[in-house]
Amino acid sequence: MNEDYQVSDHGNNTDEKILALMFCEFDIEEGPKIKYQKPYDVINKVIFESISPYIIPKLQLKNKIITVTVGKYKICGFPICIEQIKYKRNIYIFNICFIFDKDTNICSYEAVVKKLACDLRTLEVESEFLSNDQLQIHLPKILEQIQRDLNKTGECIIHKIANLEHSAIFLKLIINHSDPQLVQSCDVPVFIRNHEEFEIDEWDLTTQKIVSAINGFKTVSLIANETNIESSVAKEAIQNLLYLGIVSLVPIIQFSSMFITTPQIANFYSNYELQMDAVRFVQLDKEREPPIFYDIFKILNMFNHGFMVKNVNELGSPHEKNIDLKKLILFGLIKRLLRKINKYPISLDDASLTNGTELSSEINLPGDCSYDKLCSQNRISIKKIEETLDKLPNVIVCIK
Amino acid sequence: MRKKVLLMGKSGSGKTSMRAIIFANYIPRDTRRLGATIEVNQTYFKFLGNLVLNLWDCGGQDHFMENYFTLQRENIFKNVEVMVYVFDVESLEIDKDIIYYQRCLESLAQHSPNAKIFVLIHKMDLIHDKYRDDTFNKRKEEISAFSKFLDVKCFKTSIWDETLYRAWSCIVQELVLNSSLLENSLNDFADVSEADEILLFEKTTLLIVSQSLRKENTDLKRFERISNIIKQFKINCNRFDTTFQSIEIKNGNLTVIIDVFTSNTYIMVIVTNPNITPALTIHNIKYAQKHFEHLETSQPQT
Numbered sequence: 001m002n003e004d005y006q007v008s009d010h011g012n013n014t015d016e017k018i019l020a021l022m023f024c025e026f027d028i029e030e031g032p033k034i035k036y037q038k039p040y041d042v043i044n045k046v047i048f049e050s051i052s053p054y055i056i057p058k059l060q061l062k063n064k065i066i067t068v069t070v071g072k073y074k075i076c077g078f079p080i081c082i083e084q085i086k087y088k089r090n091i092y093i094f095n096i097c098f099i100f101d102k103d104t105n106i107c108s109y110e111a112v113v114k115k116l117a118c119d120l121r122t123l124e125v126e127s128e129f130l131s132n133d134q135l136q137i138h139l140p141k142i143l144e145q146i147q148r149d150l151n152k153t154g155e156c157i158i159h160k161i162a163n164l165e166h167s168a169i170f171l172k173l174i175i176n177h178s179d180p181q182l183v184q185s186c187d188v189p190v191f192i193r194n195h196e197e198f199e200i201d202e203w204d205l206t207t208q209k210i211v212s213a214i215n216g217f218k219t220v221s222l223i224a225n226e227t228n229i230e231s232s233v234a235k236e237a238i239q240n241l242l243y244l245g246i247v248s249l250v251p252i253i254q255f256s257s258m259f260i261t262t263p264q265i266a267n268f269y270s271n272y273e274l275q276m277d278a279v280r281f282v283q284l285d286k287e288r289e290p291p292i293f294y295d296i297f298k299i300l301n302m303f304n305h306g307f308m309v310k311n312v313n314e315l316g317s318p319h320e321k322n323i324d325l326k327k328l329i330l331f332g333l334i335k336r337l338l339r340k341i342n343k344y345p346i347s348l349d350d351a352s353l354t355n356g357t358e359l360s361s362e363i364n365l366p367g368d369c370s371y372d373k374l375c376s377q378n379r380i381s382i383k384k385i386e387e388t389l390d391k392l393p394n395v396i397v398c399i400k
Numbered sequence: 401m402r403k404k405v406l407l408m409g410k411s412g413s414g415k416t417s418m419r420a421i422i423f424a425n426y427i428p429r430d431t432r433r434l435g436a437t438i439e440v441n442q443t444y445f446k447f448l449g450n451l452v453l454n455l456w457d458c459g460g461q462d463h464f465m466e467n468y469f470t471l472q473r474e475n476i477f478k479n480v481e482v483m484v485y486v487f488d489v490e491s492l493e494i495d496k497d498i499i500y501y502q503r504c505l506e507s508l509a510q511h512s513p514n515a516k517i518f519v520l521i522h523k524m525d526l527i528h529d530k531y532r533d534d535t536f537n538k539r540k541e542e543i544s545a546f547s548k549f550l551d552v553k554c555f556k557t558s559i560w561d562e563t564l565y566r567a568w569s570c571i572v573q574e575l576v577l578n579s580s581l582l583e584n585s586l587n588d589f590a591d592v593s594e595a596d597e598i599l600l601f602e603k604t605t606l607l608i609v610s611q612s613l614r615k616e617n618t619d620l621k622r623f624e625r626i627s628n629i630i631k632q633f634k635i636n637c638n639r640f641d642t643t644f645q646s647i648e649i650k651n652g653n654l655t656v657i658i659d660v661f662t663s664n665t666y667i668m669v670i671v672t673n674p675n676i677t678p679a680l681t682i683h684n685i686k687y688a689q690k691h692f693e694h695l696e697t698s699q700p701q702t
Contacts, residue, residue, distance in 0.1 A: 028436065029411060031461025049471070052463065058438045083435060089412065091435035 016151050018109075019073070019099045023047050023128070026093035032056035035136075038143040042099050047071060055079070055095050055113040062093075065110050074100045076109060078117035082124060092131050096143075098152060112150065114172050117171050127164045137161040146171065164314040180242040183220055183235040186376035187249040189242075190216035190334060200245065207237045216330050221376050225300050250333040251340040252372055253326055255310040256382055258341040269297065274335065281331050284324040285391055295321040300332055305341060305399070341399060342370035348394040402444075403575050404454045404479050406423055406515075408468075408504055409486030410497055411436065411460035414522045414559065418486070419443075419457050421559055422568050422605050425635055428559045439464055440476070447602060448609065448664045449697035450577055473511070477504075480512035482574060486520045487543075489527060489535060489556075494542075502546055504641050516574050517552045520567050525558040532556065562624035565631075569608040569624065576609055582695060586612035593684040594676055596654070599623065599668040600661065600692075606631040609665065615672070626668065630658065648678055655680050662693040 020042040023035045032052040037043065046053070054068045055077055077097035078229035083090060091248060097159040098115050100106055123129040130136055146169075147155035151303060154173040161167040183189075188312060191374055200208055209227040218226070241247040251257075268274055275293045283290050299316040307315075309329065318325040332338030369377075374385055389395050407415045415430035423445050437459035445453040458468060458476070468476045485504060491497055501519075508515050521539050524532055530592040536556040543554065573579060574689035584598070589612070590598045601610055606627045634644040646659040654672045659682065661667035669681055 026436070027440070029461065029462030031411070031459070033463065048468065049463075053439060056438065059435070085433065089436040090433055093438075240446070 017100060017104055018147050018151050018340065019101065021147050022075070022097040022099060023139060023143060024052075024077075024095045024097065026056045026091075026097060028088050028239055036140045036143060037099075038140055039147060042073065043075070047073075051075065056093055065114060067106065069102050072102050074102045074104060074106065076100070076106055076113050078114050080117050080121045081330060082121065087131065092124070094120070094124075094130055098110045108173050108175050112173055116146070116169070123161065123164065123167060126168070129162065129164065129167075135162050135164075142169075180239050181249065183239045183242070183249065184373060184376075185221035185224075185231060185235075186219055186252060186370075186372040188217060188219050188252055189214050189223070189238050189247040190250055190330060192248045192334060193246050202379055204237075206233060207240065210234060210237050211241075214247065216250075217326065219376060248334055250330065251342075253309065253329050253333075254382070255308065255313070257309050258307060259307065259309070259329060259332070259338045260305060260341055261301060261303055261332075264335070265300065268300075268337050270333070272343060278328075278331055282323050282328040284319065284322045284327075291322045295323060296328065299323065299325070299328065300337060303329075303332075303338055342372065344370050344398045344400070345374075345389050345395050346398055347392075348396065401450055401577060402452045402454050402493060403481040404456065405575070406476070406480050406483040407486070407570075408483060408495075408500075409459045409460055409522075409568065410488060410491065410500065411462075413460060413486040413488040413491075415457055415460070415486050416441070417559055418520075418522070418557075418564060418568075419455060421564065422607065423455070425604070425638070427632070427635060428654070431559060439467075445604075446664075447572065447605075448576065449662075449693075451575065453572075453575065455501070455627070465500055465503075469507060473507055477507040477511040480515040482516045482571060483508060484518045484520060484571060486522050487539065489521050489523050489539065498542070501543070505547060505550065505676060517550060518552045518567065518571050519547075519552055520555065520557045522557050523558045524561045524563065524627055531552065562628040563623065564624075565607065565627040566569060566621070566624035568605070569627065572602070572605075572607050573609065578695060579610060582610045582692075583612065585695060586610055589684075589688050590614050593669065593681060593688075594671065594673050595669045596672050597668075597670040597679070600627065601627065601666040601668065603660075603664050606634065606666070630666070648682075650678055655681060657685065659685055661685065661689060662696050664696060665692070 019036050020039060022037045022043060024032060025035055027033050032048075032055060034043065034048055050086075051068050051070050054061075054066050055075070057066065057079055059081055064080050065076065065078055067076045069075075075097050077094065077095040079095040082092045084092070096113070098106075098109055098113050100109075101161070120130060124131060124396045128135065130139070142158060142161060145158065146156050150171065150173060154175075156169070156171040158169040161169070200211060203211075209229060210223060213223045213227050220234060220238060221231060223229075223238075224231045227234070229237075237248075238247065242249065268278075275296075278296055279290050279293065282296060295316075295318075299312065299318055299321075302316050312318075313325055318328065329338060330340055333340070346355075371382055371385055375382055378385075389397070407419060409415050416434050416437050417426075420426035420431055420434060421428060423443070426474075437457055438479045439459050441457040441459075443455045443457070445455060447536070449451050456476070458464065483504065485501055487497055487501075505517070508517070519540075521536055526610065527535050536554075540554045544552065553570065555563065555570070557567050576582065586598050586600060589595075591614070595612075597617065598612040600610040601607065602609050608623050608627060611623070630644075630647075637644045647656070648658075649656040654670055655678050656668065656670050657678060658666060658668045667685060669685065671681055
């Protein structure tokens with residue numbers, strides 16, 4: 001893949017978020033107690049006494065994620081109660097707790113806490129892994145490994161525990177994303193993460209084909225056409241990539257397009273790292289001197305209402321300054337320094353017109369359909385749209 | 401009127417099982433499947449018309465006990481009417497048990513100095529018949545030594561016989577309001593109906609609330625035995641989807657009528673006078689109901 005068309009996004013590493021793992025159980029004689037804390041003791045006896053009703057709670061609170069914040073720690077657990085006559089007092093209660101700093105966001109950890117608890121429950125029911133002292137001694141080692149691996153890679157695989165059959169544990173942290181936006185045919189996907197980080201070969205064929213067609217300038221509909229994939233399927237694949245944070249969607253960039261700077265442009269002025277990124281990205285000719293920030297900034301600020309890309313090109317002469325204008329616009333869009341100005345035709349009539357133009361059949365112009373959208377929906381050029389709309393009476397165009 | 405009853409004792413001594421049998425209609429065998437009590441299990445039991453027993457079944461694990469004497473001290477030991485302390489007769493840590501018991505006494509002295517104390521030496525069925533009395537007396541002595549100046553009543557109990565009913569009947573009798581009034585009325589009733597003996601049982605638990613004796617009887621254990629027998633019978637009736645209503649026994653020597661009395665009690669009337677027919681006794685009972693119903697729901701005399 002052409003890395004020229006990919007803008008890097010400085011992602012954040014997983015810090016040492018899990019401070020420790022704690023295994024607590026209900027002892028028949030002593031009551032609730034901490035059995036193991038790995039890699040080191042975080043919670044002392046005093047703190048435990050104050051929180052034990054939430055760690056080894058009454059039975060009504062079993063099988064629920066319970067998070068307690070105490071002092072500078074946040075403790076997330078999933079208490080398990082196994083009621084069987086074979087146990088002394090007919091019950092075995094335990095809780096595997098994850099200990100974090102009190103300010104950590106633990107949303108993505110809850111699923112892991114629950115899964116680990118349920119996996120251990122199964123191990124206990126099947127092989128008495130926890131209630132049997134000889135087997136329980138294997139637990140501290142496992143806790144250490146889980147804490148280490150999850151912090152390092154977000155994943156942990158334990159293949160066999162204490163030589164027990166079918167005792168593998170698989171844990172993975174899922175970062176919760178919000179729902180991805182809808183993908184429209186007129187949207188243009190662009191990579192914002194280095195896709196070489198991901199093993200494309202492991203992905204489905206559709207996504208592989210689509211990935212090979214993404215270049216930051218082709219629309220979804222064009223990509224679908226090129227790769228011979230059905231439009232709705234292509235949209236889904238791209239939405240998936242959106243969700244994973246691999247691509248972002250930007251509008252089409254054409255000579256007739258208009259853009260405008262956003263307030264973030266002020267940030268650009270003072271952010272040295274961003275400036276260096278820009279210089280690297282928009283350089284037109286590798287042989288020549290790289291462009292200077294001054295020129296980049298100047299050209300970006302030329303974008304305004306009434307100025308088409310064509311105009312900016314003439315006025316700013318980016319070619320002379322070794323700046324690839326298209327890439328500059330793309331950079332601006334991804335980094336939210338520029339936004340596109342769209343034109344929305346609105347029909348002032350209620351009833352549909354009967355003028356016999358191609359557009360009139362779908363003459364629902366409520367105002368939320370931009371030119372771009374109309375173009376890609378009807379597969380005609382902007383020029384054609386403008387011509388058609390000019391002919392229609394009672395249609396105004398809203399530009400924003 | 402609410403009265404708080406603390407049920408304390410080492411883990412596994414039998415507190416929850418007792419509670420289940422007396423107040424929740426468990427048969428002894430079913431208590432086997434009860435789980436450990438996590439911290440305090442609070443329940444409310446309506447007893448007679450005007451009394452609510454607020455039972456605090458306190459889990460006896462070390463962790464919880466430490467908590468009761470420190471952080472939770474006031475919460476646990478305040479406003480206590482009665483503390484029932486249960487000792488497991490088979491316990492191997494007698495010294496530790498006594499220490500916990502003492503700490504309870506201290507805490508009570510501090511927060512509920514007027515509380516009545518009952519000590520139950522429990523699981524006596526595990527001691528051979530021969531040695532039971534001796535073992536009990538020995539324990540009783542030890543405990544009394546640590547409860548000087550306090551009015552402590554000791555009982556030996558087991559869930560497998562009537563001894564449990566004896567202990568708990570005594571306990572609730574301490575709590576019943578208007579008990580002297582009740583007893584006087586029962587005595588009057590006994591006189592009027594020429595009954596030898598009258599017992600008043602609470603409906604659900606079958607614990608003896610009050611009694612009236614006009615004639616001497618040497619079998620001192622008869623009360624709890626009767627409680628136990630009727631309770632078992634009642635539970636069996638419930639199993640077959642019927643409710644226990646009444647029992648009438650007549651032989652050459654006596655007439656026994658056990659019947660529903662007030663909304664919260666059963667009455668047992670024993671008549672040996674051959675001139676009084678069962679029908680007459682039943683009649684008397686019916687006429688007495690209203691008065692006792694009223695007694696039960698009336699407010700306590702302060």
